[in-house]
Amino acid sequence: MKKRLQIDQVTKYYGAEAIVTKALDSISFEVGDGEFIAIMGASGSGKSTLLNCIATIDRISAGNILLDGEQISNKKERELADYRRDKLGFIFQEYNLLDTLTVEENITLPLNLQGVSLKETEKRLIDITDKLGIHEQLKKFPMALSGGQRQRVACARALITNPSIILADEPTGALDSANSKKLMETLLFMNEQLHSTILMVTHDALVGSFAKRVLFLKDGKIWNELYRGNQSQRAMHEDILATMALLGGEGHVS
Numbered sequence: 180m181k182k183r184l185q186i187d188q189v190t191k192y193y194g195a196e197a198i199v200t201k202a203l204d205s206i207s208f209e210v211g212d213g214e215f216i217a218i219m220g221a222s223g224s225g226k227s228t229l230l231n232c233i234a235t236i237d238r239i240s241a242g243n244i245l246l247d248g249e250q251i252s253n254k255k256e257r258e259l260a261d262y263r264r265d266k267l268g269f270i271f272q273e274y275n276l277l278d279t280l281t282v283e284e285n286i287t288l289p290l291n292l293q294g295v296s297l298k299e300t301e302k303r304l305i306d307i308t309d310k311l312g313i314h315e316q317l318k319k320f321p322m323a324l325s326g327g328q329r330q331r332v333a334c335a336r337a338l339i340t341n342p343s344i345i346l347a348d349e350p351t352g353a354l355d356s357a358n359s360k361k362l363m364e365t366l367l368f369m370n371e372q373l374h375s376t377i378l379m380v381t382h383d384a385l386v387g388s389f390a391k392r393v394l395f396l397k398d399g400k401i402w403n404e405l406y407r408g409n410q411s412q413r414a415m416h417e418d419i420l421a422t423m424a425l426l427g428g429e430g431h432v433s
């Protein structure tokens with residue numbers, strides 16, 4: 180399997196002198212092309228820090244991060260904006276849609292920023308919104324959509340640039356259980372049918388059970404790892420719950 184992302188002995192410190200927190204402690208793992216990985220762990224274990232470092236929102240203190248074989252940890256600020264725009268797709272808990280733009284404008288915004296032609300933009304818009312079942316919402320504004328529909332719009336926006344990897348930070352955090360399930364089915368569809376590589380942070384065991392692999396963080400290190408393999412999602416859910424119970428701490432198991 181081709182390597183998408185390589186996290187190589189990454190350490191991240193926050194603060195200085197007397198008040199230093201080691202949020203990531205020499206962490207290493209790889210994400211292969213087409214993988215769907217959940218990052219789980221107790222509050223404060225370093226999940227968001229890890230995602231923010233990959234997203235280059237945070238700078239790492241030591242180690243290397245490579246995407247598609249390219250070193251990203253030493254890029255300059257200007258190069259980083261291009262990297263984020265061209266290589267990453269983001270799905271956040273709060274949707275992060277612009278309320279003054281229509282659904283169509285929200286989804287195509289990344290392509291406008293890339294300077295993609297109108298014809299190509301239109302083609303990709305139709306393709307992606309058909310696949311995600313949101314083609315009837317295109318002229319609406321985000322406020323007129325349900326939370327679940329908004330999150331599907333966010334998925335379409337993340338996908339439209341064909342990013343190397345999709346980073347999802349607690350994507351179901353603002354959704355009820357029915358819409359969470361629908362969103363997870365959408366992410367699974369993106370992974371299995373559209374071959375998207377997905378790295379998702381979640382504290383929810385049921386949400387994590389949709390992933391093919393789960394990494395558990397503890398004190399900024401990988402503490403354990405589960406592969407779904409051929410087992411059912413239900414069995415994976417049970418394994419995650421059991422691992423969370425062993426992991427202990429203040430992890431909010433659900």
Ligand SMILES: Nc1ncnc2c1ncn2[C@@H]1O[C@H](COP(=O)(O)OP(=O)(O)OP(=O)(O)O)[C@@H](O)[C@H]1O
Nearest residue numbers: 193194200202220221222223224225226227228229
């Ligand atoms: N900007 C910051 N400044 C100082 N310390 C920080 C900062 N961001 C995170 N930390 C610390 O780094 C550690 C890891 O935090 P992080 O937010 O990555 O954990 P998390 O696993 O995402 O937690 P949660 O599930 O609560 O979101 C914690 O001890 C946290 O207090």
